[in-house]
Amino acid sequence: MRIYGDLNSGNCLKVKWVCDALALPYEWIAVDTRKAETRTPEFLALNPAGQVPVVVLDDGRPLAQSNAIIRYLGRDSDFAPRDPYLAAKMDEWLFWEQYSHEPYIAVCRYQMLYLGKPASARDPARVERGHAALALMDSHLAASPFLVGDRCSLADVALLAYTRVAPEGGFALDDYPAVRRWIAAAERALGLPAVPV
Structure with missing residues (x-):
């Protein structure tokens, strides 16, 4: 491959x-x-x-x-729930990531990190939507170790990618303690080096 x-x-x-x-x-x-x-x-x-x-x-x-x-x-791996409902919940997060998370957090990161723009130049609506995404995740993760139940799934992989580097887009994670805990847990589950948040 x-x-x-x-x-x-x-x-x-x-x-x-x-x-x-x-x-x-x-x-x-x-x-x-x-x-x-x-x-x-x-x-x-x-x-x-x-x-x-x-x-x-x-x-x-x-x-x-x-x-x-x-x-x-990952279709036949431990990253994909066997239960059809849990698999659908995983897909729900995968779709949400591309529509309600990545367009805000990843784009702000790109503008700051690669285009050299200051945080003040970010589109306020994009910043607001990025914080809304982080708040939704934090609320969910306050009651669940991972996004779908008690083990790392493909939903966690998808959302970890840009959430762990959200500070590079001007999104401080201090107000999202459940997200911070989850980042560390997902990094461990994937065998990734920790990224300072």
């Missing part, structure tokens, strides 16, 4: 983390999104949307969209 990705992207890291945790063999092919390497004819043949990550499976079929990829790779 080949993974086309950028290690600066939380969406790409999700795929790497699942492969590493499950000891799935892969070749990492670095794609620099800031150098328009996702716009080449060769890349667009794999993913016409021109986005990373993309995996090319052993049989040659490509698959894009980070949460679809981790859902496929």
Whole structure:
């Protein structure tokens, strides 16, 4: 399996983390999104949307969209609940992450970390929605060790990617103690080095 990705992207890291945790063999092919390497004819043949990550499976079929990829790779693992309802709850978080979390926290991080903008230049509505996402997670995690029950699932993988680096987008995590606890627990479950929050 080949993974086309950028290690600066939380969406790409999700795929790497699942492969590493499950000891799935892969070749990492670095794609620099800031150098328009996702716009080449060769890349667009794999993913016409021109986005990373993309995996090319052993049989040659490509698959894009980070949460679809981790859902496929982790489908028979301990990261995917067997109970249909819990599996649907996991999917609920995966969909929510892409619509109500990543567009706010990850975009603010990109603007500050890679474009060099100050926190004051962030779109106030985007900041408000980012804090709303963190508050919702904190409320949920105050009563549950992980997002779906008592073990790390693909939902935790998906949301960990940008939540653990939210401070790089100007989102201090001091007001979200359950999120901070969860970050440490999810990092341990995935065997990741701790990121200061």
